Amino acid sequence: MTQNRTLHLLNGQSMYDYFKRTHFLDGELLIPFNEAMCYGDTNDDIFSPQFSQVRAKVHHVTLEQYTEITLKPLKLFLDKNFTHLSLWFDVDMFCQINVLTILGWLDQTDYKGEIELHIVGDKYELMDHLSLKAEGYYSIYKKVLIRKEMPKHILPAFLKSGIELYLNYLSQNSELIRYINKFKNLSEEMLVSKLIVEFTHYGLGDRQYLEMLNRVGRSKI
Template sequence: MTQNKTLHILNGQAMFNYYEETHFLEQECMVPFNEAMCFGGTSDDLFSPEFIDIRANVHHVTPEQYTEHTLKPLQPFFDKEFSHIELWFDADMFCQINLITILAWLDQADYKDAVDIHIVGEKFKPVSDFTERAGGYYSIYKQVLIDKTMPVNILPAPIKKGIELYLSYLSKDSDLVLYIQEHKDVPERELVLALINKFTDYGLGDTQYLEIIRNQRKTV
């Protein structure tokens, strides 16, 4: 492990690009986590061939494309080329489920040191910080993303809220699903924009919303 080197993991390419353009964290090692773990299935064997196959299928890409887009940027993370980790994630559900996935991998890799977590807001500016240890997060990942159950542990507030939203957002009586059903005559693209603007706590993008709309309209 490289001594005295901090690795900054950012929630996605947009944040990575913005930080590069604005010279934020300049001279630091930054990598994006290009995923949407709150959407679609997953595997309890993180970043394994099975995981890659499942997630590639969710995103409608080949395993090779998934590896290039999502795993290749994370190589310093997998190679443990760092002595300290800082995570930069929004407070919404999308980002918090991604955050749990990163912490779960660190737990599985037996990473013992404290991790600094920055919650960001508008224009990716940090609004709050907390420190966590990864221990226990692999179990939380399995409970939440595999078993779809709420952990008993009291978690930091943003993570807890993200889990609560994740476990309910596709249920038939969720505010999101009901809104889609109530607007069944609205064109897809128009409805996607409305959902992005209305349901900011979910943090979902147009790709996920389009798929949710189509799935809902199929079942009606």
């Protein structure tokens, strides 16, 4: 392991590109987490070959493409080639389910180090910061993402909020599905744009919303 090596794990390519473009954390080691764990099936052996096969299918890409896009940038993380780990994520559902997956893997692989979690806003400005340990998160991951059940005790509070949104957002009575049905006469492009603006607390993008429109049986207009 490299001495005094801080690894900054960012939620996605957009945040990574922004930090690089603005020279934020200049000289530091930054890598993106290119996943959307709040959508689609998963596997209880996080980042295993079986996990990768399931997630590649969710994203409609080959296993090779998934490896190149998601796993290859995570190599230093998966090899635990760091002495300090720093996470940078938003409070929205999208980001928090990604956080849960990362903490779940660290717990699954018995990582005992301190983790710095930085919470950023819509424009990537720092909003909050806390330290935590990856203890108990693997069981939460399995309960939430595999069994779709709400755990009794979840910290921090914004992770709990993200999980609550995740467990409800694809149900027939969720605010997202009701909104889609209310504006079902709009074009897909316009409806997706409205969803992104109206429901920022979910953090979903156009790809996830298009999948949702197909899932609820809404034909293209």
